Amino acid sequence: MAERREQEKPLAPATPAIVFVEKLTPFPAAEFISRRRKRCLKCCGCSAALLLIIAVTTLALMLTVFHVKDPAIKLNSVNIHGFDKLSNNTNALAGFNLTLVAGISIKNPNAASFKFDEATAGVHYGGALVGEARAPAGEAGPRRKRRMDVVVDIMVDRLVGVSRFESDYAAGILPLSAFARVKGVVKITEVIKRSFVVKINCSFSVDFxxxxxxxxxCMRDLSL
Known part of the structure; x- marks a missing residue:
């Protein structure tokens, strides 16, 4: 009977489970976004400043070093030798030539050399070509002036063949015109380069x- 009562005795309640609730720290969203925004602004600012520096430097180089300017040609002097032997006697002039020496200069305002091919020159009288010559190829250094003498043989038989020669000889004045042509290139880099043809035409009179x-x-001309 006693055993039956013990069996009917209610069981002790189970020990309640202890639940630990961890207190979560709130996520600092505002502070994180603020820091990220500052970093982005700094990065964008540095990139913009760098791009601005590159743009300004490139523009400065394009306007100075990389800017290709036009070369110029100038006639400095003209001398003609042999006029003391010139006469209106056609027979005495057979095979006789006058020598014209033209001093020209080529000015190169660029930061790179102006390399030019063989130059051509000629002399006209009364619309007829009475003499022509070629000058050797050369180079005008960076921001330098290259001087050269062009020697032209004027064929007197062509002079006397012009209808106005006798009247000009009697007046003691011979009107002539001369030209020079130089073709070359200014090469800053493999990409930045320009070709030029510089020309000069001059008229003058020679006192016998x-x-x-x-x-x-003189009149100067330039073509690309």
Whole structure:
């Protein structure tokens, strides 16, 4: 009977489970976003400043070092030798030539050399070509001026073949015109380079008696 009562005795309640609830720290969203935004602004600012520096430097180089300027040609002097032997006697002039020496200069304003091919020159009288010559190829250094003498043989038989020669000889004044043509290239880099053809046309008069060049006038031309 006693055993039966013990069996009917209610069981002790189970020990309640202890649940630990961890207190989560709130996520610092605002602070994180603020820091990230500052980093992005700094990165964008540095990139923009770098791009600006590159753009300004490139522009400065394009306007200075990389800017290709036009070369110029100039006639500095003209001298003609042999006028003391010139006469209106056609028979005495057979095989006789005058020598014209033209001093020209090529100015190169660029930061790279202006390399030019063989130059051509000629002399006209009364619309007829009475002499021509070629000058050797060369180079005008960076921001330098290259001087050269072009020697042209004027064929007197062509001079006397012009209808106005006798009247000009009697007046003692021979009007001539001369030209020079130079073709070359300015090469800054393999990509930045330009070709030029510089030309000059001059007119002048030669005094037979004093052998002085008078009324010299020149016009320069440039083509790409």
């Amino acid at each position: 008696r004093s052998q002085v060049i008078r009324d010299r006038s």
